[in-house]
Amino acid sequence: MARTPLISGNWKMNLNHFEAIQLVQKLSYELRNHDYDKVEVSVHPPFTDLRSVQTVIDADRMLFGLGAQNCHAETSGAFTGEVSPAMLQKMDVDFVIVGHSERRALFGETNEIVAAKALAVATHEMTPIVCVGETLQERESGEAESVVEAQVLGSLASLKGEKLTKTVVAYEPVWAIGTGVTASASDAQQMCAHIRSVIETIKKSAAEEVRIQYGGSVNAANAGELMSMPDIDGALVGGASLDAASFARVVSFQDT
């Protein structure tokens, strides 16, 4: 089955709302309508920028989706400093990244927490982008596949039926994030194929539908080769998404 690649820009904790508006305007200028023929694109600004970016996307009928980088699993309540999926849904957010390795490592997010967030996102009719990936130590000790398998099973455990098939999984080896070191296309393909086979054990028919992104130092030079792999359905892009021209070149990878 043909899966439409999804290219998502994770801005992390960068850009205030004025800078965010400038970036989406530049990005919209860089991208041509035909760039969206074969791929879906999403931008994931910090929470404080979402409303501004959403307003610009709506007003100028921009063709990319709006994404958040995280959310809480509960709909409302005494969770000082948190943002709920209901609030994001109300702001027309389409995608929410959950379980990014920075959140797992720096904010103690376990597979159980990630699973609860993924369910909350899907329940609010947005698409979770569930991140998984091994550390360098885990890769070097030959544990990469088992670590990623446990993350996939644990983080997707709450999703059933359509909620599972619509979910996006991002394979992001921790050692490739923000380092300039990219997984080789064949290593990335091997792990993404493994992830698909793990999803098959949860629900056979979901495996062909779930989109699996690769993330980790993706740029214009390596995007084409990575995304030509049969089990890689797009990219989660950090650093290169902060520059409109660079991100646009990743999005138009099929032209290169």
Ligand code: PEP
């Ligand atoms: C990320 O933030 O998910 C990421 C992959 O970052 P980078 O592209 O900078 O490695």
